Amino acid sequence: MRTDDCINVALPKGRLAEDTVELFLKKGITREGVVDFNSRMLTFHDEVNNIKFMMVRNMDVSTYVKHGAADIGVVGKDILLESAADVYEYLDLGFGYCRLCVAGLKDSDHSYRHDMVVATKYPSLTKNFFAGKGVFVETIKLYGSIELSPIVGLSDFIVDLVSTGQTLKKNGLVEVETMLESTARLIGNKSMAKVKYQRIREILEVVESA
Known part of the structure; x- marks a missing residue:
């Protein structure tokens, strides 16, 4: 030391x-x-x-x-x-300042269910967040281009940092819920x-x- x-x-x-x-x-x-x-x-x-x-x-x-x-x-x-x-x-x-948000495809069902998959750089926070809602999810850890995962069917939702929301919008995604502010x-x-x-x-x- x-x-x-x-x-x-x-x-x-x-x-x-x-x-x-x-x-x-x-x-x-x-x-x-x-x-x-x-x-x-x-x-x-x-x-x-x-x-x-x-x-x-x-x-x-x-x-x-x-x-x-x-x-x-x-x-x-x-x-x-x-x-x-x-x-x-x-x-x-x-x-x-930033927000950690749940996001999904604009025209998809945004209700939470037990068998859904969530792509994120924050697997622990994500699992704890959904567990607090009584929903147990599978997480896939990604380090970049997370918005792509629901588009190609890899995940149902993503959890990622959002500032203006323009990246989500350009890729046909919308914010579903804010998990935390940082x-x-x-x-x-x-x-x-x-x-x-x-x-x-x-x-x-x-x-x-x-």
Whole structure:
């Protein structure tokens, strides 16, 4: 276990990372020019503020934090719930809003039944959601082009993130129900929260004042 005072931050590549760095710049946690989003580099070290950023896949942030490779991280609530990672959830950062929705073909029967198949990147959340309605479903895990699955008969419904709904509309699908609303969360490793208590506490206080 590391005991140095550098704070290691796992950020999901894309808009959430950009918004987080912008917030950290505004609050003086890091300096301008440390993180280069046009670079192929995966780590960026701010030696003045003793903080290191690592760029990882969205779905992997909680894993890096859980196992101590990162002290803190930023991840969507949807992914945090899906991973069920044993980490601290410190703050709701308020940005990165999205909705996780059930969707189906526009002209199909949208009633739920026990023998239906649901395609999704979120099998655990999906099973739990439908189980809460007393419906037990089969899930198929897909990583991309999820809208295609009901069109070709692979699934009855999909569960996916929806923003404007235009992608669904263009592919002849409609929203059936919103499962949950999600925003970015600041999470932390439970062991490092004790080892680096003072530094992590300082960052939380500064971010919370945003």
